[in-house]
Each structure stands twice: as C-alpha cells, then as structure tokens.
Amino acid sequence: MIELRGATVTAPTSSGAVTILHPTDLTLGEPRISIIGGNGSGKSTLARLCNGLVEPSAGSVTITASGDPALDTRRDGPAVRRKVGFVFTDPSAQLIMPTVVEDVSLSLRRAHRDPVARQAAALAALERFGIDRLADHSVHTLSGGQKQLLAIASVLATDPAILVADEPTTLLDLRNSRAIGDLLMSLPQQVIIVTHDLELAARADRTLVVEDGRVVFDGPAEAAVAHYRAHA
Numbered sequence: 128m129i130e131l132r133g134a135t136v137t138a139p140t141s142s143g144a145v146t147i148l149h150p151t152d153l154t155l156g157e158p159r160i161s162i163i164g165g166n167g168s169g170k171s172t173l174a175r176l177c178n179g180l181v182e183p184s185a186g187s188v189t190i191t192a193s194g195d196p197a198l199d200t201r202r203d204g205p206a207v208r209r210k211v212g213f214v215f216t217d218p219s220a221q222l223i224m225p226t227v228v229e230d231v232s233l234s235l236r237r238a239h240r241d242p243v244a245r246q247a248a249a250l251a252a253l254e255r256f257g258i259d260r261l262a263d264h265s266v267h268t269l270s271g272g273q274k275q276l277l278a279i280a281s282v283l284a285t286d287p288a289i290l291v292a293d294e295p296t297t298l299l300d301l302r303n304s305r306a307i308g309d310l311l312m313s314l315p316q317q318v319i320i321v322t323h324d325l326e327l328a329a330r331a332d333r334t335l336v337v338e339d340g341r342v343v344f345d346g347p348a349e350a351a352v353a354h355y356r357a358h359a
C-alpha cells in the first residue's frame with residue numbers, strides 16, 4: 128500500500144520554482160493500478176514518488192507492505208527502494224553488467240552474499256521468465272522485448288512487494304508489448320503501471336488520469352480511459 132498525503136513536487140527553474148505535482152492525496156492499495164495522461168502531465172513524477180526516486184517537496188509518501196512498519200520515502204530511501212521495484216521505459220538504462228546472468232546476479236548481491244548461491248538464484252530468476260537460455264548472452268545482443276523481460280526479471284529477483292513500471296511497453300512491438308503487459312498483469316506483486324497504451328491501462332483495477340500535475344480522474348479503468356479520451 129502506498130499513501131500520498133499532500134504530496135507535492137516542485138522543481139527549480141530559471142524563472143522560479145514550478146509545481147510539477149500539486150498537493151495529492153491517494154491511498155493506493157489495489158493489486159493493479161494504471162496511470163494515464165498526456166505528455167508532460169506528471170505521470171512519471173507520480174510513479175517516481177512511489178519508490179522515492181522523486182521525493183515530495185511537501186507532504187509525504189509512505190509505503191506499507193507485508194505487515195512491516197510504514198516506510199517514509201524521504202526518511203527510509205534505501206528500504207523503500209527494496210520494497211518498491213522500478214522498471215524504466217528504456218531497459219538499457221537498467222542493464223549494467225556484460226551478460227544476462229551477471230546482470231540479475233548484481234541485483235541479488237545483498238540477498239545472497241555467497242557467489243554460488245547468488246548465481247543459482249539468478250539462473251532461477253531467468254528460468255521463471257523463460258529467458259534462462261540467454262544467461263551467457265551479452266545484454267547488448269538482446270532484442271528490445273528480451274531486454275525489458277531481463278530488466279523486469281532483475282527487479283523481481285529481489286522480491287519487492289510492489290512493482291512500479293514507467294511506460295514499460297512503449298519501445299516494444301505489438302507482440303512484445305502484449306507479452307510484457309500479460310506478464311505485469313499476472314504478477315503476485317502489487318503493480319503500478321504508467322502507460323500510453325490504453326488497452327493495457329484498461330486491464331487495471333483502478334486508473335488515475337493525470338493532467339497538468341493533478342489527478343483529475345480516479346476510478347474504474349474503463350471509466351478513466353473514457354474520461355481521458357473525452358478530454359484529450
């Protein structure tokens with residue numbers, strides 16, 4: 128569960144501070160939540176607030192998961208990032224190591240100090256997502272779909288309670304975006320997806336429509352998509 132209380136984001140610019148997200152109150156507990164809205168409306172900012180990549184300039188963002196005490200994104204940054212995994216639009220931004228298995232191993236370095244156990248856990252994570260055959264491939268030789276799958280596998284290998292994905296299918300062709308969409312919708316974790324793909328957005332339990340730094344509609348996915356279409 129993610130709670131925003133008066134969460135506001137401002138950024139300094141040459142012409143003074145601008146408000147990117149106006150004070151926002153949200154309790155996000157549904158298993159599948161989508162965030163839609165026009166370019167520059169503030170969707171990524173809202174998504175990044177959820178795992179502390181962006182900190183609120185005012186108000187608070189707290190995470191409660193698995194009965195643990197609530198974590199505050201400003202106070203408990205590293206613990207929040209362990210609880211809330213984040214997948215970027217461009218998986219290349221996230222893939223750092225030369226080979227596929229090394230990349231997953233890197234994200235497991237905290238969970239498994241022993242290199243042998245870590246390698247086994249990394250291979251198991253790849254197997255779970257059907258990409259174990261790529262274990263020794265260079266990350267640079269993967270297709271866009273394979274890269275996004277690997278980025279998701281690396282994040283999920285650490286078993287976060289919540290996954291936030293910022294336009295995870297934007298760079299993918301139809302087949303791969305469907306596959307990644309299906310995967311995200313089938314995960315046991317709570318999933319929050321920012322997307323311009325209205326078909327994917329409509330599969331959520333709840334959809335937020337963002338416009339000019341404000342959540343202007345919050346409700347069932349079909350109604351939210353209809354609102355967005357009518358006001359776009």
Ligand SMILES: Nc1ncnc2c1ncn2[C@@H]1O[C@H](COP(=O)(O)OP(=O)(O)OP(=O)(O)O)[C@@H](O)[C@H]1O
Nearest residue numbers: 138139140147164165166167168169170171172173
């Ligand atoms: N650090 C910053 N400094 C100044 N302005 C910023 C900063 N970060 C974001 N913005 C501005 O805030 C607005 C919202 O940005 P955000 O990336 O959240 O939008 P978005 O809805 O995700 O857009 P898109 O769909 O194009 O990815 C944009 O106008 C952006 O230029």
